[in-house]
Amino acid sequence: xxxxxxxxxxxxxxxxxxxxxxxxxxxxxxxxxxxxxxxxxxxxxxxxxxxxxxxxxxxxxxxxxxxxxxxxxxxxxxxxxxxxxxxxxxxxxxxxxxxxxxxxxxxxxxxxxxxxxxxxxxxxxxxxxxxxxxxx
Numbered sequence: 001x002x003x004x005x006x007x008x009x010x011x012x013x014x015x016x017x018x019x020x021x022x023x024x025x026x027x028x029x030x031x032x033x034x035x036x037x038x039x040x041x042x043x044x045x046x047x048x049x050x051x052x053x054x055x056x057x058x059x060x061x062x063x064x065x066x067x068x069x070x071x072x073x074x075x076x077x078x079x080x081x082x083x084x085x086x087x088x089x090x091x092x093x094x095x096x097x098x099x100x101x102x103x104x105x106x107x108x109x110x111x112x113x114x115x116x117x118x119x120x121x122x123x124x125x126x127x128x129x130x131x132x133x134x135x136x
Contacts, residue, residue: 001036002126004028007077010126013133015086017076019046019054025074036077083125090132094121104128108135 004026011017019025023039026032037044039056047068049055054071084091092105092113103117104124116131118124 001077001079002083002122004033004075004077006123006126006130007075009130010078010133011075013130014136015076015078015129015133017078019056019071019076022079023082024077024079025056026077027069027073028075029073037074078126080122080125083122083129086129087125087132091128094124096121106132 001024007026008028017023019039021039021041024036025039026034026036037056039046043058045057047055047057049068049070055068056071056074057068078086084094087104087106090106090108092107095103095105097103097117101117101119102121102124103115104127105113105115106128107113114128114131116124116128118127
């Protein structure tokens with residue numbers, strides 16, 4: 001799972017989130033910052049508040065005393081497959097080296113190949129996506 005600060009940078013760079021079951025998110029306040037939640041129609045479902053603002057409803061008592069949180073208060077933590085999908089045609093390859101590090105190869109809009117190394121696959125994909133979003 002990528003770090004919340006990297007996820008926020010992706011959001012600020014223009015990565016759009018259309019919430020769906022199975023998505024992970026974090027509420028970036030106090031002690032909740034380190035707790036990842038997963039959207040699921042059985043536990044946390046998508047809804048709309050009285051003013052029409054998208055929100056997430058926490059069902060039952062499984063999530064403490066949380067009732068709901070507006071979508072803009074949540075930070076999406078994209079999974080490896082979602083990061084790869086967001087890269088689209090810019091994604092060329094994901095390789096693991098002998099030392100256990102991962103490298104993503106992507107192609108810039110001008111056709112130049114670029115490599116982004118990181119300790120984990122998700123981190124390499126997130127770094128590549130940050131570069132891709134910045135060059136669009």
